[in-house]
Amino acid sequence: MPKAVAVPHPSQESMRKLSRLLLSPYDGLTSPTGLYSEFAQISREEFDDLVALANSNHVIVRGMEIFLQIMNDAKDNLRSQWAGEALATEKARIQKAIPFLHKICETFDDHGYDVTVIKSLDHWPDLGSDLDLYTNTTPEKVCAMMKSRFHATIASRSWGDRLARKWNFEIPGLPEAVEIHMGRLGQTGEQIAIAANIAQYSRTVEVDNLSFRVTSISDRLMISTLQRMYRHFYFRLCDIVDSASLVESGAIDYENLRRAATTAGIWEGVATYLLIVSDYVKQYRGTGLDLPQIVKASARFGADPVYYKRDFIRVPIMPHSVGLYSTQLTGLLRKRELQSSARLGLLPWLATAAVVGQKITGSDKGIW
Secondary structure (H helix, E strand, O other): OOOOOOOOOOOHHHHHHHHHHHHOOOOOOOOOOOHHHHHOOOOHHHHHHHHHHHHHOOOHHHHHHHHHHHHHHOOOHHHHHHHHHHHHHHHHHHHHHHHHHHHHHHHHHHOOOOOEEOOHHHHOOOOOOOEEEEEOOOHHHHHHHHHHHHOOEEOOOOHHHHHHOEEEEEOOOOOOOEEEEEOOEOOOOOEOHHHHHOOOOOEEEEEOOEEEEEOOHHHHHHHHHHHHHHHHOEEOHHHHHHHHHHHHHOOOOHHHHHHHHHHHOOHHHHHHHHHHHHHHHHHHHOOOOOOOHHHHHHOOOOOOOOEEEOOEEEOOHHHHHHHHHHHHHHHHHHOOOHHHHHHHHOHHHHHHHHHHHHHHHOOOOOOO
């Protein structure tokens, strides 16, 4: 059997270019320092790297729409065609997934079960690689419904999945997995405070003329923080673009966010998350976001220590993320939330097992 050839990851230069495309204003063809000069001579290989990176960072629609505008203005038919093909492929995927997502939500409603879309629609007009939902309904009821109505099968669950109380369902005809969180949030399912209010504070949005219940702005930012600052320790570029847009729209009630995040024990993480976003934006616009003092004063660090590696913007685990984790655990212990504290206390062991498994087998499958 021939040896598999490893596919190289896009370079740091590709990340810089993609960040420029999404965060720097397009100021026309004549500006000597504008976006057109950045992409006028891009090769097919460089373009393919850009598309691969945009895909893994959930910004392919927004990135390619700007790239297409630039090339159309320049009457560059070849590169316009490249962008048009990449856009068509991604939009076809999205146009297939969205009706599936709506039908799943309708089915929850038909059964009288609460359901809220989390994460997946935050990137619109882009879409995440999974379809993520939250419900307070029992796993037995949800699993039975998914099997009977969609002929879904349940994917193998890792230790982390079981602690987090999440299930991945595979539905015939739908390439994306449907990930459903039930009753808890957080890497180890330690977050009851946030989870308890998801349905109550959810709001309705229209996507492709279909209605969806999605998280409140505060819950959306806290879930993003949990995912980036306390679990994966990396940002996708969509996190930067999405959160920057929220700040600039004036949609964030910072006092409400601070109260909710403090109750959940992650306020310093939320503030740090927002400062990283602001600092990253500043690199490409010259000025950061207009964050209030309560955010700046509570943030542990900004974008200085973050770095690019393997497609994403990485947050150092030591000592940066470890400090946030310790604060979260201390807060839970102080409030005598012993079950949540015990769950969160398993995180270092889980992470260690994942690292060991990765070194021994080349995969952390079944653990993380």
